[in-house]
Amino acid sequence: MKFKVPSLHYHAYPKAGKWEMIPSKSLKGWRDFALAYNPGVAFACEAIVDDPHSVYDLTNKGHLVAVITNGTAVLGMGDIGPLAAKPVMEGKSVLIKYFSGLDSIDLELAETDPYKLIEHIAALAPSFGAINLEDIKAPECFIVEQALIERLTIPVFHDDQHGTAIVVCAAVLNGLYLKNLSIEEAIVVVNGAGAGALACLSLLCHFGLKKENIWLCDQKGVVYKGREHVNPYKAEYAQNTCKRTLSEALQGADVFLGLSKGRILTKDMLSVMSARPLIFALANPVPEIFPEEVYEAHPDALVSTGRSDYPNQINNILCFPYMFKGALAVRASCISQEMKKACVQELENIAREGEWGSCGAYEGELHSFGSKYFIPKAFDPRLRVRLPMAIAQAAVRSGVAFLEESVLLDFKQQLIWEAYSWLPTFCRLYLRKSFEISYFSKPFFVFSYDLDAQDRWKLFKSALLALQSHDLCTVKVVHPKGGLYFDDSDLPHCGQTDLSTVHLHGFSCLPGQDIFKLKSELHEECCLISLLKEAKQDTKQYLTQLMKAASVLYQSPCELKDLNSSNMIWSVPLEISLPCDTHIYGETLYIHKNISFRDMIELAALVMGRVYEHNT
The missing domain is CATH 3.40.50.720 (NAD(P)-binding Rossmann-like Domain)
Structure with a gap:
């Protein structure tokens, strides 16, 4: 009962209901009006008459899911009718939008006769790219779903089943x-x-x-x-x-x-x-x-x-948004048994990788695969990429897709970007570059940490493992034995691969064996980064490249104040100030165990900037 009052308030304010329609095109003047409606809309209608499949390119059909019920079997409440079922259907539509990006509309039909219900839904079908049947009692739900699958050429999915x-x-x-x-x-x-x-x-x-x-x-x-x-x-x-x-x-x-x-x-x-x-x-x-x-x-x-x-x-949220996302991506005519099995297998695989790959979506302890974690959690970003991809691929393999397999590469990139756009700067930059450069050399990451500083690395480690799951890098976890140094003799050394190797504790970044130390300090409204002793010329050039990478990354200047003195000084934005206890020795950038998480991420972004420059 503790949720009753806040739930009623949630549903009523600031506007009644859980979703609203927002136009996807501007309507700012007479020209927009002429394109959206008369006379311009006639050209879109004529194009669809000539090629019915162009409706997916010219209207919202290809990304619109209908959630349809007659309210005869609402979870936990039974036969409450279509009117009382509307809050549940609105919620389903909102979940589809949030987790898949697809648009959705709820339809509550006052019809208990399964054969009449079939006719009503079939008549509505041209409006939608897919239909989610919901809360229809058994055995009528079996009759309705099977008849619609046989009659329609769009996916029909009874989520309760x-x-x-x-x-x-x-x-x-x-x-x-x-x-x-x-x-x-x-x-x-x-x-x-x-x-x-x-x-x-x-x-x-x-x-x-x-x-x-x-x-x-x-x-x-x-x-x-x-x-x-x-x-x-x-x-x-x-x-x-x-x-x-x-x-x-x-x-x-x-x-x-x-x-x-x-x-x-x-x-x-x-x-x-x-x-x-x-x-x-x-x-x-x-x-x-x-x-x-x-x-x-x-x-x-x-x-x-x-x-x-x-x-x-x-929770069904682990399935139905992604089933529709994958099916509509290749314009599947139905949900095949192969698509269902592909979804099952990908859920299995994600869980067996443990929660590290959830990329920081959850606070607190991260579980490995075991009794406390053998099915993924709802907000795991891996679901948003891997389930729609597995489903779309299965649709193509099983012959129910209208589009060919060639669309899947762009689809995967879209999914990855949508799923991981909230990641730390380093990871977003990495993803963008991996899309832009077809021959991008995948780095090999070695993750290591002090035993008393594990919590500080969880989010970053899980981010790397998530990237690895999409074949964008390789990660190896190294458990340290008392210090910052560990044996890296088993790292790959083929061609230029080792130049992209990244150590945490620390990052492979510096060419040569020069030793130097950086210092950062606040100065008015900027941060000054100083090289504390004279360094070789190639080291100075390399550090300048790092700062240029940071300048591109933050779209703000990292200004070199003094190149000729023993102390190189850069003026950088305050928000990327470096910790005083960071220093580079040989090819390793060492980070003090008490470094803030933000500082650690920003350092990673700087170093990855070097990897991008090398590979471009």
Whole structure:
């Protein structure tokens, strides 16, 4: 109840609702008006008549998703009707916009007859590039989705079924990997036989789960052969058994998948399961059993819920925005089974890399792949790049894409830039350069840190690993043994590669063996960077190149005050002041362990400027 008042205020102010329409073109005078409407709009209409596919180039169809419901099965609330379902659909549209960049509009239809609903949605379809069906009760949802897939040539995706199934499947596969059990051997008990649960079973079977190892339970107990009034969707998983209750079905089971109601599972019921069971208690807001109770029965259990306040949250947000993003990028005519499987596999892979690759999206402890982290979190930027790419590639491979594979390179660059534009300056510059230069030499990074300074490096390290995941660099983690120095004999030395090698503690940057020290100090409204002793000419030239790189990076001058004296002095913006305890020895720029994070990032940007200049 603590969210009731703030939620109502959130929905009502400063303007009622959660989204508004914003024009994408200017309308500042008569000429804009003539282009947007009469007489100019006629030319766009005629072009579409001549080539229907040009509608994707001339209108918003190719980036517009409809979220459609009749409000008959709203999560946690049931059949509340289309009017009361509107806040949920608005929220879905906002999530699609935020996580994928696609535009979305919600449509609530007052129609419970599935066949009439099919006709209504089919009639609306020309307006949209894709349709997200939402909160339609089973079994009507199966009828509606299948009919629309057969009739329409745009993607139709029932998120309650397939979004849930994709995320659950990835988590189950990773959980079984941690349990060291193949999916072919796993015994799975599912409680709740609605659209989401049945879709989960169908997708898991595509990955190798055997039907004879599936125990499906609904509100009447085990679905068994010969039971009356079982619809054909449930009957597909009926067992020839004497077991009748959920407790009996759980004996020896490896996985419990709950998509039912809260507090239906007890510690005693868990005690008959196999060692290290997988418990997916996904009822919301109260799960079938809380994680604390699971751990009392099985301390080594692998637990997942639908809640954000526990690890391993199963949330459809990990899937549906990216499914539409990837499908629309290649103008897929449908969501193929290959596209769903590609999404599952990429979610698996991202989780197995651990949270380091999340690029600083999360505060606090970063988890490696394990019991506390076997499914990615919602704000992980890797999702925004790798899921749409995997889905688009699968669409091309499975023959449902209208566009060819050649569009994927530009698509990937767009995705990377959108996902990582918030990164520290160094990483943004790196990404931009990697796009501009086709022959860009990928640096090899060695990451090292003082044992008492690990927290200061987490964001930067995760940023590097994220770049590596997109094949833009290579990263090696080195655990130090007491000091700043470490053995770099295993670094690559092929051609010019070593010139792009970057050490943290520190950065390979200085040609030659000259030793010098930099000092920074505030002076009026600028910062003066000084070379504290006479240096060789090539060193002076090199430092000048670094400052030029900084000048380009910040679009503000780094002015050289004195070139001829023993002290070279540059005037630079205050915000890139260097720490006093930074110095260069040989080819390594050493950074004091107490350096601020901002200073460390700015130093990295300066050094990477040298790499860019060398490679251009």
